[in-house]
Amino acid sequence: MKIAFLGPEASFTQLTATQLFPNENLIAKANILDCFLAVQNNEVDKAVVPLENSIEGTVSMTLDYLFQTPDIRVEAEAIMPIAHQLMIHPGQDNGEAIEKIYSHPQALAQTFNFLNQHYPEVPKQDFASTAAAAKRVSENPDRKMAAVANKFAAQLYGLKIINENIHDFEQNHTRFIVISNSSVSLNTEENFDSNLKTSGEKTGLLITLPQDHPGGLHQVLSVFAWRKMNLSKIESRTLKTGLGHYFFFVTVVGGWDDLLYINSVDELQALGADVKFLGNYKEFLLES
Numbered sequence: 001m002k003i004a005f006l007g008p009e010a011s012f013t014q015l016t017a018t019q020l021f022p023n024e025n026l027i028a029k030a031n032i033l034d035c036f037l038a039v040q041n042n043e044v045d046k047a048v049v050p051l052e053n054s055i056e057g058t059v060s061m062t063l064d065y066l067f068q069t070p071d072i073r074v075e076a077e078a079i080m081p082i083a084h085q086l087m088i089h090p091g092q093d094n095g096e097a098i099e100k101i102y103s104h105p106q107a108l109a110q111t112f113n114f115l116n117q118h119y120p121e122v123p124k125q126d127f128a129s130t131a132a133a134a135k136r137v138s139e140n141p142d143r144k145m146a147a148v149a150n151k152f153a154a155q156l157y158g159l160k161i162i163n164e165n166i167h168d169f170e171q172n173h174t175r176f177i178v179i180s181n182s183s184v185s186l187n188t189e190e191n192f193d194s195n196l197k198t199s200g201e202k203t204g205l206l207i208t209l210p211q212d213h214p215g216g217l218h219q220v221l222s223v224f225a226w227r228k229m230n231l232s233k234i235e236s237r238t239l240k241t242g243l244g245h246y247f248f249f250v251t252v253v254g255g256w257d258d259l260l261y262i263n264s265v266d267e268l269q270a271l272g273a274d275v276k277f278l279g280n281y282k283e284f285l286l287e288s
C-alpha cells in the first residue's frame with residue numbers, strides 16, 4: 001500500500017505514519033494539499049496529515065481541504081506527543097549569532113514564548129514542515145540558520161540541538177488523520193494493527209447551516225442533543241464565499257451503529273443543512 005505524508009523524512013507526520021503503517025510504502029509530499037491531491041488522484045491509497053494541536057489548535061488547511069476535496073474519507077485519528085528542539089548546523093558554534101529561525105507555522109506557534117524570550121530579535125520564517133526546515137539548515141552550513149523540529153530530524157540531517165524541549169506547554173499533542181478516497185471501497189481486511197492503543201471510536205461530519213436565521217446553529221445542535229450524542233469537537237471555518245459564511249467540522253464520540261445516530265444525518269438534512277459524512281473511525285494513541 002502507498003501512504004502519502006507531509007514530509008520530508010523525520011517530520012512529525014512521518015513518525016505518526018510509521019507507527020500506523022510500519023510495513024507500507026510511505027511517500028513524502030511537500031505540503032498538506034499535495035497529500036490530499038495524491039489521495040484524490042488515486043496516486044496513493046491513503047495519506048496522513050496533521051489536523052489539530054493542543055497548543056495551537058486546528059490546522060486550517062486540513063479542515064479546508066477536507067471540505068473542498070470531493071470523495072474524501074477519514075479512516076482514523078492518531079494522537080502523538082510533540083517535543084520541539086531548536087537545532088543548528090554543527091559547523092556554527094553556538095546559537096547567539098542565529099539570523100533566522102525556520103519551521104512549520106504550527107511549530108513556531110507552539111514555541112512562540114520560548115523563541116520570543118530567548119531569540120527576540122531573530123526573524124522567524126514559516127516553512128512547509130519542521131523536517132523541511134531542518135533539512136534546509138543542513139544544506140546551508142555557511143548560513144546562521146536554525147530550525148524547530150524533532151530530535152529524529154536533528155539526527156537524520158546531522159544537526160546540533162542547542163535548546164531542548166522548547167514547546168511552551170509541557171502537554172503538547174497533535175492529532176493526525178488518515179484520509180482516503182471514498183470512491184474506492186474501504187478494505188476492511190487491511191485494518192490497523194491490533195497492537196496499537198486506541199481510546200475509542202468517533203465520527204466526523206462537515207455541516208453547512210441552512211440560510212442564516214435566529215437559532216439556526218441551536219436547531220442543528222439540538223439534533224445531537226436530544227439523541228444524547230456527545231460532541232468532542234466543533235469548529236467553524238470560513239466557506240470562502242464571503243465574510244460571515246461558515247461550515248462546521250464536528251466530531252461525535254462513539255460508534256455509528258445506533259439507528260438514532262444514523263438518522264441524525266437525515267434530520268440535519270431535513271432542516272436544510274448540508275452534511276458530509278467523513279467516516280466512523282478509531283482514535284489511536286501513539287508514543288513519541
Ligand SMILES: O=C(O)C(=O)Cc1ccccc1
Pocket residue numbers: 006010011012013014050053082104106107128129130131174
Ligand atoms: O509533521 C511535521 O513535521 C509538521 O511540520 C507538521 C507539524 C508541526 C508541528 C507539530 C506537529 C506536526
